[in-house]
Amino acid sequence: MTKPRRTAKPTGSAADFIPPRPTLAKLRAASKGCQGCDLFKVGTQTVFGEGPSSAHVMVVGEQPGDMEDRAGKPFVGPSGKLLDRAFDGAGIDRDDVYVTNAVKHFKWAKDARSARRIHKTPNAGEIRACFPWLRNEIALVQPQVIVCLGATAAKALLGRTFSVMKSRGIPIESELAPAVFATVHPSSVLRAPPDQRVRAEKMFMADIRAVGRHMANASPRKQTTHRARKLTPWSTTAHPSGTSSASIRSSRG
Ligand code: URA
Ligand code: SF4
Secondary structure, eight states: OOOOOOOOOOOOOGGGGOOSSOOHHHHHHHHTTOOSSGGGGTSSSOOOOBSOTTOSEEEEESSOOHHHHHHTSTTOSHHHHHHHHHHHHHTOOGGGEEEEESSOSOOEEEOSSSSOEEEOOOOHHHHHHHHHHHHHHHHHHOOSEEEEEHHHHHHHHHOTTOOHHHHTTSOBOOSSSSEEEEEOOHHHHHTSOHHHHHHHHHHHHHHHHHHHHHHHHSOHHHHHHHHHSOOOOOOSSOOTTTSOTHHHHHHOO
């Protein structure tokens, strides 16, 4: 007899906090009161995405870091600085980029030896609970390209089995956008051991340059076609990781 598959304990979901007929402004305001998972007790505040709704590029990180948690804005710390340099090097206008995270509260634990707050990776249940915010950001911005930074973002958008290391820097077909790219998280570049740091940064820069080239080569006609195929704002708890992307496909209008 096969054992029943153990599934994660059901938790709440951000879906319960998504306003009707959402706009980015309405979502941002509503996200402040989100209690979709226990991380609202851990982080200082919800850190919602930022950038123009007309952005062609959406960058998805893992979760706010220490500085973002204090500032209430995504990518204002060291990772954000590296990201800005990468976009500069790729010829991507920072004003054409919407930045957000897979999880919108900072998950951390107290360091035993100092006053530092140690980053903790969000678990699958937290990523799933927070997904409705991201799903609605994507539906409203309708980016031409989504860039997943690191495994958490890639798993949230491309499924649990997706490997960043195997598929970094190449456009991946998805229902979410005409192209989804994945690369490592900039914090992994910043944390790389000294003898690997230069190489790690070069590879990260090259991945973002591939995004820039893709944008430059994408025909404007194709962009219009996709942007016209409206991804409907979405507010169920369905999530691509753990199931299949069918949950997304079937939720499209
Ligand atoms: N790292 C992330 O993944 N997101 C941020 O907003 C900042 C650092
Ligand atoms: Fe809500 Fe996401 Fe924060 Fe959890 S992490 S409380 S789902 S905003």
